Amino acid sequence: xxxxxxxxxxxxxxxxxxxxxxxxxxxxxxxxxxxxxxxxxxxxxxxxxxxxxxxxxxxxxxxxxxxxxxxxxxxxxxxxxxxxxxxxxxxxxxxxxxxxxxxxxxxxxxxxxxxxxxxxxxxxxxxxxxxxxxxxxxxxxxxxxxxxxxxxxxxxxxxxxxxxxxxxxxxxxxxxxxxxxxxxxxxxxxxxxxxxxxxxxxxx
Amino acid sequence: xxxxxxxxxxxxxxxxxxxxxxxxxxxxxxxxxxxxxxxxxxxxxxxxxxxxxxxxxxxxxxxxxxxxxxxxxxxxxxxxxxxxxxxxxxxxxxxxxxxxxxxxxxxxxxxxxxxxxxxxxxxxxxxxxxxxxxxxxxxxxxxxxxxxxxxxxxxxxxxxxxxxxxxxxxxxxxxxxxxxxxxxxxxxxxxxxxxxxxxxxxxxxxxxxxxxxxxxxxxxxxxxxxxxxxxxxxxxxxxxxxxxxxxxxxxxxxxxxxxxxxxxxxxxxxxxxxxxxxxxxxxxxxxxxxxxxxxxxxxxxxxxxxxxxxxx
Numbered sequence: 001x002x003x004x005x006x007x008x009x010x011x012x013x014x015x016x017x018x019x020x021x022x023x024x025x026x027x028x029x030x031x032x033x034x035x036x037x038x039x040x041x042x043x044x045x046x047x048x049x050x051x052x053x054x055x056x057x058x059x060x061x062x063x064x065x066x067x068x069x070x071x072x073x074x075x076x077x078x079x080x081x082x083x084x085x086x087x088x089x090x091x092x093x094x095x096x097x098x099x100x101x102x103x104x105x106x107x108x109x110x111x112x113x114x115x116x117x118x119x120x121x122x123x124x125x126x127x128x129x130x131x132x133x134x135x136x137x138x139x140x141x142x143x144x145x146x147x148x149x150x151x152x153x154x155x156x157x158x159x160x161x162x163x164x165x166x167x168x169x170x171x172x173x174x175x176x177x178x179x180x181x182x183x184x185x186x187x188x189x190x191x192x193x194x195x196x197x198x199x200x201x202x203x204x
Numbered sequence: 205x206x207x208x209x210x211x212x213x214x215x216x217x218x219x220x221x222x223x224x225x226x227x228x229x230x231x232x233x234x235x236x237x238x239x240x241x242x243x244x245x246x247x248x249x250x251x252x253x254x255x256x257x258x259x260x261x262x263x264x265x266x267x268x269x270x271x272x273x274x275x276x277x278x279x280x281x282x283x284x285x286x287x288x289x290x291x292x293x294x295x296x297x298x299x300x301x302x303x304x305x306x307x308x309x310x311x312x313x314x315x316x317x318x319x320x321x322x323x324x325x326x327x328x329x330x331x332x333x334x335x336x337x338x339x340x341x342x343x344x345x346x347x348x349x350x351x352x353x354x355x356x357x358x359x360x361x362x363x364x365x366x367x368x369x370x371x372x373x374x375x376x377x378x379x380x381x382x383x384x385x386x387x388x389x390x391x392x393x394x395x396x397x398x399x400x401x402x403x404x405x406x407x408x409x410x411x412x413x414x415x416x417x418x419x420x421x422x423x424x425x426x427x428x429x430x431x432x433x434x435x436x437x438x439x440x441x442x443x444x445x446x447x448x449x450x451x452x453x454x455x456x457x458x459x460x461x462x463x464x465x466x467x468x469x470x471x472x473x474x475x476x477x478x479x480x481x482x483x484x485x486x487x488x489x490x491x492x493x494x495x496x497x498x499x500x501x502x503x504x505x506x507x508x509x510x511x512x513x514x515x516x
Contacts, residue, residue: 004413006492008409008494009495036225038483038484039460040457041459043457043460045227045459047224119228119483120460120482120483120484123229124229124230125230183331183342188331
C-alpha cells in the first residue's frame with residue numbers, strides 16, 4: 001500500500017482492489033482523527049483538518065505497516081434483500097457476452113451476496129462487488145442518455161442500481177422498486193460501504 | 205422577516221458550509237465556493253459560517269426587497285450596490301429597512317459575491333445543509349424572481365450593530381446618504397479604474413497522479429478559464445498537456461476527488477474541481493490547489509487568465 005499526496009486536507013491510500021473493503025472498515029474503526037473516509041475502486045481517501053495532515057500521515061504510515069484485519073463478514077442486520085424483475089434491455093446481450101443463457105445470468109446474479117464497496121457517480125449509487133465472476137462484462141459501447149431509476153446493471157465486474165433516472169452506460173439486466181436514495185430519510189442512501197446485498201428474482 | 209427576490213441575476217444560490225463527510229454515499233461537499241469571502245460576510249453580521257446560509261451571487265444582478273428590517277453584509281466580488289438608489293456599503297454591515305430595495309450591478313472583476321443576512325437564509329436544510337448542489341440537485345432550488353427567502357432569528361447582535369435597532373439608522377449608514385459616497389468606496393472605485401488587477405496565481409500541490417504528466421512544469425503556466433466552467437469544475441484552455449509515455453492509453457479506476465483537484469482528461473486540458481464536484485472520477489488527478497487558491501478559483505471568470513505555480 002502507498003500513501004499518495006492529495007492537497008492540504010487529504011491523503012490517498014492506494015491498495016489492491018480486494019483490500020478496499022477491509023481498509024475502509026479498519027480506518028473507520030481506527031483512532032485516527034479523520035473527517036471522512038472515502039473508498040473507491042483501488043484507493044481509499046482520508047480527509048482531515050489541514051493542521052492535522054502531517055500527524056495523520058505519520059499515524060497512517062504506522063497503521064498501514066501492521067497487517068490489515070480480514071474484511072469483516074456480513075454482520076447481522078447489514079445484508080439487504082433487493083427484489084429485481086430481470087427483464088432489462090441488456091439481459092440478452094449479457095448472456096451473449098458471458099456465454100450463459102439469460103436464466104443462468106439471473107441465477108448467477110442472485111446466487112451470491114454482493115458487497116457494497118464504494119459510492120460515487122450520483123447520491124446513493126453504489127458499486128457492488130464479490131458476485132459471480134462470470135458476470136464481469138464491459139460497459140455498453142454507447143451509453144444511454146436516460147436510464148430509469150431502479151435499473152440494475154453490470155459493468156467491469158461490478159453490479160449497481162441507478163438511484164434516479166440519469167444517463168448511464170451499464171448493461172441493464174433488470175429493475176427494482178427499492179428506493180435507493182431519499183434525502184429525507186436517515187440515512188438517505190439504502191446502500192452504504194460495508195453493507196451486503198442479496199438479489200432475489202421476482203416476477204413483477 | 206424575509207427577503208423578496210425581485211431579480212435573481214444570472215445565477216444566485218443559497219450556500220452555507222455544505223455537506224462534508226457524505227462522499228462515501230456519493231454526495232458532494234457543495235457549500236460556498238469562495239469560503240473566505242463567505243466567512244467574512246458571516247462574521248460581519250454575527251452569523252456563524254458553520255451554521256448560517258448566505259446568497260452566493262454569480263456575476264451580480266441580484267435585487268432583493270426587505271420584508272422587515274434586516275442587517276446585511278456584502279463580500280466577495282465587488283459589485284456596484286445601491287439601496288433605493290443610494291450607495292450601499294461593501295464589506296461592512298448595513299441595514300435594509302422594510303420595503304427598501306437592494307440592487308447589485310455587475311462586478312468589474314471577479315465573479316462571486318456573498319449577500320449575508322443576520323440570522324441566515326432559513327430555507328429547509330437537506331442532509332444538514334442549505335446549499336444548492338448543482339451536480340446532484342440536492343438542497344433548495346436556485347434563487348428566482350418572486351421567491352421569498354425566509355430569514356432566521358439573528359443569533360446575537362454584534363456590538364457595532366447594537367445601536368442599529370430597526371428604527372435607528374447606524375452612524376456609518378447616515379454618512380452613506382444618497383449623495384455622500386463613503387471614502388473607502390471612492391478610493392476602491394478609483395483603484396478599479398487603474399486597470400484590471402493582475403491575473404490570479406493559483407498554487408499547486410502535488411497530486412496523487414502527478415507522475416501521469418509527461419512534464420509537470422508544463423502545468424505551471426498561464427491558462428484561460430473556459431466558458432464551460434461552473435461550480436462542478438473550472439475548465440482551463442491552453443497548452444495541450446501530454447501524459448507520460450508509460451501512461452498513454454492506461455486506464456485509471458475511479459478515485460475519490462477533492463475540491464481543488466486538478467484532473468487531466470484525455471483532451472489534455474485540465475479541469476479543476478469546485479465544491480459541487482463528483483465524489484469520484486476516472487481521470488488522473490495531477491495536482492491539488494492549496495485551500496486558499498481553491499477559494500480564489502471561485503473568483504475566476506470565463507475568459508480570465510490564471511497562472512498556476514507549484515509550491516511545496
